Amino acid sequence: MRSRTIREGSVGLLILVGLAAFIWLVLWLRGFSPGSRTYRFSVSFTDIAGMKTGATVRYRGVDVGKIVEITPGTNGVNAVIEIGSADLLIPRNAVIEANQSGLVGETTIDITPTRQLPKDALSINPQSSRCNSQLVICDQDRVNGQIGVSFVELLRSGTRLAQLYGDPAFFNNVNALTKNASVAAIGVSQLTGELSLLSRSVRQEVGGFSTAANSVTAAANQTAVQAGIAANRIANTADQYSLTAAQLNQLVASANDLVTSNRGNLVETLDSVRQTSEQLRLLVSGFSPTIAQLNSTVGQVNSSVGRANVGVLLGNLETLSTNAATASANLRDISTALNSPTNILVLQQTLDSARATFENAQKITADLDELTGDPEFRSNVKRLVDGLGSLVSSAQQLENQVQVAQTVEPVRAEILTAVSRAARQPVTTQASQSKPQQATSLSQLPTHRQTSKLLPPAPKKHPAETPTK
Structure with missing residues (x-):
């Protein structure tokens, strides 16, 4: 009885365990994971290129999720993507592409961000x-995707390319282009020979030009040496000018010192003159009472000779002599200040500085006359002018050669045009082949004539040099 109960319990427990295992297996196959932190979002494509549920989703080349659902619609296809970790943040402006890779053409979704997220956005939780x-x-957002690398598009491009190369018109154009290229290569080879002849003549002209340039360089070097000597002389002259300027500064300083040192004396002299003038005015004003006193004295003498005021007359005469002595002393002070030895020495120094300045100016003028009157310097300048003249003539010859080269280019264009016209004519018979050759030769005749016109004329013989029969 107990064993039966144990058997029945074991069967029931086994059934429950099997049922639980089956349910867990179904949930696991459907992607149910209770402990995981995932989030999903939808991507709209115009074409998924054979994408299937369970395809890999890669972020920067690393597998981060899978496709859990694909829903076709009228205007596109929606694919639900599940990202395996909520810690992975995908920028909104990331490029989402459906690419095919591998031998079997497995379609995967590649997510490529175009820029980095700011630091304050790293703490966002997508759930x-x-x-x-x-x-x-x-989570549950909807974004747009695009088709990247697809084998179908590759096959379509290959098919279009094969159709293009298989077009008879395109093949005929390629053949015609090849023939024209061969004819053009022949014309170019001929033109290269003519250009080689032209380059030889230009090389000879350049040789003459180099000789003229060397002579001009030698003359320029000599002129530079003379200019250096002249610069040294000018530097010496400038030094003399600087010395002269220093002496002038000393002269100005001496004049300033003279004015500064004699300012007190001049003020005292002016004060003395002012006092003297005031004393003279007082003296003149004092003469009028004296005259009045003399008149009264004469009257008194006339009235009474015995009562003459001799004492008052003597006092007035004494005052007059005192005033005259004071005026003479003031005039003596003025003449002493003007005849001071210090003032005479300062004036003598001023005259010496002016004399030295004029002597330096005379030396500078003599140096300039010596520089401009040097015959060797004038001959060097003349050689420099002659070298520049030869340089200008050589440049004119080079311009003529350049014009010749520019004229050769239209000749080459005419040759190519004639050759292309001859190549386009249908090749039917031997007689028809000879006609283009004749046309080509006829078209080349003006070219040779133009080339002969471009070449320099042959030197004419003097009538005396022609042999007589």
């Missing part, structure tokens, strides 16, 4: 309701 969809792709 949160506060997720900022403007910065990152959040």
Whole structure:
């Protein structure tokens, strides 16, 4: 009885365990994972290129999720992508492409961000309701994708390319282009021979030009040496000018010192003159009472000779002599200040500085006359002018050669045009082949004539040099 119960319990427990294992297996196959932190979002494609559920999703080349659902629609296909970790933040502006790779053409989704996220966006949780969809792709968002590398597009491009190469018109154009290229190569070889002849003549002209340039260089070197000597002389002259300027500065300083040192004396002299003038005015004003006193004295003498005021007359005369002595002393002070030895020495120094300045100016003028009157310097300048004249003539000859080269280019164009016209004519008979050759030769005749016109004329013989029969 107990064993039966144990058997029945074991069967029931086994059934429950099997049922639980089956349910877990079904949930696992459907992608149910209760402990994982995943999020999903939808991507719209115009064409998924054979994409299937369970395909790999890669972010920067690393597998980060898979495709869990594909829903076709009228205007496109929606693919639901599941990212395996909520810690992976995908920028909103990332490029989402459906690419085919491998031998079997397996389609995967590649997510490539175009720029890095800011530091304040690294803390966003894509599963949160506060997720900022403007910065990152959040849970249940919808974005647009595009087709990347596809074998179907590659096959279509190969088919279009094969059709293009298989077109008879395109093949005929390629053949015609090859023939024209061969004819053009022949014309170019002929033109190369003519250009080689032209280059030889130009090389000879350049040799003459180099000789003229060497002579001009030698003359320029000599002129540079003379200019260096002249520069040294000018430097010496400038030094003399600087010395002269220093002496002038000393002269100005001496004049300033003279004015500064004699300023007190001049002020005292002016004060003395002012006092003297005041004393003279007082003296003149004092003469009028004296005259009046003399008149009264004469009257008194006339009235009474015995009562003459001799004492008052003597006092007035004494005052007059005192005033005259004071005026003479003031005049003596003025003449002493003007005849001071210090002032005479300062004036003598001023005259010496002016004399030295004029002597330096005379030396500078003599140096300039010596520089401009040097015959060797004038001959060097003359040689420099002659060298520049030969240089100008050589440049004119080079311009003529350049004009010849520019004229050869239209001749080459005419040759190519004639050859292309001859190549386009249908090749039917031997007689028809000879006609283009004749046309080509006829078209080349003006070219040789033009080339002969471009070449320099042959030197004419003097009538005396022609042999007589």
